[in-house]
Amino acid sequence: xxxxxxxxxxxxxxxxxxxxxxxxxxxxxxxxxxxxxxxxxxxxxxxxxxxxxxxxxxxxxxxxxxxxxxxxxxxxxxxxxxxxxxxxxxxxxxxxxxxxxxxxxxxxxxxxxxxxxxxxxxxxxxxxxxxxxxxxxxxxxxxxxxxxxxxxxxxxxxxxxxxxxxxxxxxxxxxxxxxxxxxxxxxxxxxxxxxxxxxxxxxxxxxxxxxxxxxxx
Amino acid sequence: xxxxxxxxxxxxxxxxxxxxxxxxxxxxxxxxxxxxxxxxxxxxxxxxxxxxxxxxxxxxxxxxxxxxxxxxxxxxxxxxxxxxxxxxxxxxxxxxxxxxxxxxxxxxxxxxxxxxxxxxxxxxxxxxxxxxxxxxxxxxxxxxxxxxxxxxxxxxxxxxxxxxxxxxxxxxxxxxxxxxxxxxxxxxxxxxxxxxxxxxxxxxxxxxxxxxxxxxx
Numbered sequence: 001x002x003x004x005x006x007x008x009x010x011x012x013x014x015x016x017x018x019x020x021x022x023x024x025x026x027x028x029x030x031x032x033x034x035x036x037x038x039x040x041x042x043x044x045x046x047x048x049x050x051x052x053x054x055x056x057x058x059x060x061x062x063x064x065x066x067x068x069x070x071x072x073x074x075x076x077x078x079x080x081x082x083x084x085x086x087x088x089x090x091x092x093x094x095x096x097x098x099x100x101x102x103x104x105x106x107x108x109x110x111x112x113x114x115x116x117x118x119x120x121x122x123x124x125x126x127x128x129x130x131x132x133x134x135x136x137x138x139x140x141x142x143x144x145x146x147x148x149x150x151x152x153x154x155x156x157x158x159x160x161x162x163x164x165x166x167x168x169x170x171x172x173x174x175x176x177x178x179x180x181x182x183x184x185x186x187x188x189x190x191x192x193x194x195x196x197x198x199x200x201x202x203x204x205x206x207x208x209x210x211x212x213x214x215x216x217x
Numbered sequence: 218x219x220x221x222x223x224x225x226x227x228x229x230x231x232x233x234x235x236x237x238x239x240x241x242x243x244x245x246x247x248x249x250x251x252x253x254x255x256x257x258x259x260x261x262x263x264x265x266x267x268x269x270x271x272x273x274x275x276x277x278x279x280x281x282x283x284x285x286x287x288x289x290x291x292x293x294x295x296x297x298x299x300x301x302x303x304x305x306x307x308x309x310x311x312x313x314x315x316x317x318x319x320x321x322x323x324x325x326x327x328x329x330x331x332x333x334x335x336x337x338x339x340x341x342x343x344x345x346x347x348x349x350x351x352x353x354x355x356x357x358x359x360x361x362x363x364x365x366x367x368x369x370x371x372x373x374x375x376x377x378x379x380x381x382x383x384x385x386x387x388x389x390x391x392x393x394x395x396x397x398x399x400x401x402x403x404x405x406x407x408x409x410x411x412x413x414x415x416x417x418x419x420x421x422x423x424x425x426x427x428x429x430x431x432x433x434x
Binding site for chain 1: 240316319320328335339342369373377383388394397401
């Protein structure tokens with residue numbers, strides 16, 4: 001996250017989360033990433049909890065600003081760009097994406113026990129679902145997409161994007177694999193017309209687990 | 218998790234994870250769920266880390282045993298039952314599913330920093346992907362599914378199931394919503410229907426000329 005009007009404390013929180021994760025993060029860790037003392041930090045934020053909730057709001061503003069208008073010509077390109085924007089966060093390299101994604105996963109695990117965190121997670125979810133639904137609906141209206149249910153399709157897409165973020169952390173799946181998978185979903189599932197028939201086999205090589213059984217005809 | 222030949226320490230670990238989560242879990246918490254003293258527990262497992270890695274192996278055995286054969290008549294029903302088996306863990310109620318899912322999310326967030334945890338997560342992922350791919354390939358071979366790429370489709374399905382588990386924790390999405398969404402995916406995306414939208418195994422020369430990659434290996 002780099003922005004001209006970035007908040008130094010929020011940027012420090014971001015760096016501290018990447019370095020320390022959420023569970024063991026202290027106010028001192030965050031202060032260490034700023035010019036402020038821990039006491040000065042406490043003057044603005046009375047607890048780690050309060051600071052992290054503010055950080056989630058900051059993140060929401062950054063995220064929605066970045067993802068709101070994917071640009072692109074026409075619904076298909078716009079949806080593909082939306083997926084790309086969500087899939088590839090602005091972190092400069094994959095290590096940092098994993099580090100930050102890991103901290104976010106820890107924060108998601110707080111949601112059942114922390115109403116403030118839960119509210120923020122729901123807000124992200126509503127925003128993403130609304131964006132995806134609008135993009136799918138645009139594509140249907142323009143005749144580029146099949147007449148799928150925009151609500152369910154958007155829900156599915158956002159769920160898969162969430163799962164992709166988790167897989168990045170838990171099994172180290174790289175972005176290329178996820179991108180290809182989502183691209184294939186859009187091509188195969190959404191596109192109206194000849195795209196549906198043009199399914200090309202494009203396995204990714206890690207097929208060591210359990211070959212298909214009864215496909216012998 | 219209830220099983221006649223269940224391991225008492227593993228069952229205690231399960232209960233302790235549901236009650237305390239992963240981050241703050243102690244060996245004492247686990248001992249408190251058994252008849253053993255903390256010292257006796259340490260005799261068998263020298264650390265919380267070792268115990269949790271054993272727990273992940275125990276969980277893998279339970280999970281694969283439960284999910285391996287979904288039963289059902291024909292590929293569509295088998296795939297739907299597989300999704301249901303993964304989607305609805307054996308926990309008796311939604312509160313417990315959320316509690317356990319939360320602890321699992323915390324454990325997934327350990328993967329980048331803990332090779333043992335990472336290996337277990339990859340093993341779950343390979344198993345699920347292999348199962349899903351086989352079920353999709355079966356459906357294509359039987360002419361019930363369109364000629365999608367089984368590898369990508371399985372990857373997408375497993376990613377969405379993972380995302381559904383995360384959403385259960387982070388935004389409290391209920392199982393019915395996820396079930397409906399996945400059912401819609403199978404119905405709309407996979408099923409070879411009537412008319413020009415469908416690619417049936419017997420009706421389209423192109424799709425027969427390009428079978429799923431795994432089938433030929």
